[in-house]
Amino acid sequence: MSLDPNSPKPVHRSVLLNEVLSWLPPREGAVWVDGTVGAGGHAAALATRVGATGRVIGLDRDPDMLVLAGQATSGLPVSLVQAPYSDLADVLYKMELDAVDGILLDLGLSSDQLAWAERGFSFAVDGPLDMRFDPNASLTAAEVVNTWKEEELANLFFEYGEERYSRRVAKRIVEGRRIVPITTTGRLAEIVRKSIPGKWGPIDPATRVFQALRIRVNDELDHLESILEQLPDLLRPGGRAVIISFHSLEDRRVKVAFRDDPNLKALTRKPVMASAEEMAVNPRARSAKLRVAERCPIQEDPPLPSYSRSKERRDDR
Structure with a gap:
């Protein structure tokens, strides 16, 4: 872009x-x-x-x-x-x-980055699963989602997204990518939403997983x-x-x-x-x-005690 x-x-x-x-x-x-x-x-x-x-x-x-x-x-x-x-x-x-x-x-x-669908940061609009701040960086969210092991994904979502259902989400992602690679934000968001039990709160269930991926992709x-x-x-x-x-x-x-x-x-x-x-x-x-x-101010070395200065003068004689 x-x-x-x-x-x-x-x-x-x-x-x-x-x-x-x-x-x-x-x-x-x-x-x-x-x-x-x-x-x-x-x-x-x-x-x-x-x-x-x-x-x-x-x-x-x-x-x-x-x-x-x-x-x-x-x-x-x-x-x-x-x-x-x-x-x-x-x-x-x-x-x-x-x-x-x-x-x-x-x-x-x-x-603005969220609003640009082609950058792949948002689950609100469908776009390629990218999430790179620097478009020239090598690692994309699609690579993480489609190549990392299930346990690695679960740990990522838990540590960087603080997602309590991280293992369930990771399992569903691995199952989904076996059918066809996950390449869009819309498909990933849908998989995540179906993995989270209960009713939705004010925060979309995909938020934490997307956060974790973005943090990892951009270090x-x-x-x-x-x-x-x-x-x-x-x-x-x-x-x-x-x-x-x-x-x-x-x-x-x-x-x-x-x-x-x-x-x-x-x-x-x-x-x-x-x-x-x-x-x-x-x-x-x-x-x-x-x-x-x-x-803080740069601390200068404290002055030598008076007895030390006297010793230095004696040593110089």
Whole structure:
């Protein structure tokens, strides 16, 4: 898929935008990173606040999202790069930057990507079973569904989708693919729905399985763990990391990293949630959790005790 630069405006709404701006306060000359730039909503808002000497660097793995981001940030001090946020250190090195003042990650999936049936992210519209953020990546959801062993699928759905009926779903998938390969989102969703007993709640039964496949196809948790380890080296002292997650697998990792890294200070004891007003106009915000950490000052080596300094002077004689 290749978007026309004159294509319709994106449908995605930036979640917790006001909260992001309050935790990344305006500062002339600041350099911010939006590691999941998407349609560019957050990046555009940040770019209007850094002044003529500031800069926003936007990363995304999806080239089609970068087209939308380019539209949203046209004329603003924004540099767009196709790369996963876990490669931020390399991106900054090429830009001759040692560190930045703030890093924003809005994890998960864009509403625009869900709306593009040919990308295979959604069970609401039928499309090829793909789910790759980067169209050039090798692994697709179809390959996982049609080649992985039943036990491997069950473990995937349980660990990444937290699906309690993971073994039943995996068994039905293997039975179905023996008849004919499962190549569309519609057929996979139907198999999953028939595997889940009881009445449907407000969440479609296919949601958790699709989440698990998307996470695995794009190695989302690996990328997240990588950037969490790098944060202290990427942020200037006093710089902030703002991360928005949408499920417990992500939020738990962010919480632990912010709490346990001695070079970071967690500024949000509990995650910041969307207001009732925002959830009313943007249902996607209901599950959003925002956490913030600040890079601690770099600790210099403490001075030697007076007796040690005296000994050093005696040794120098």
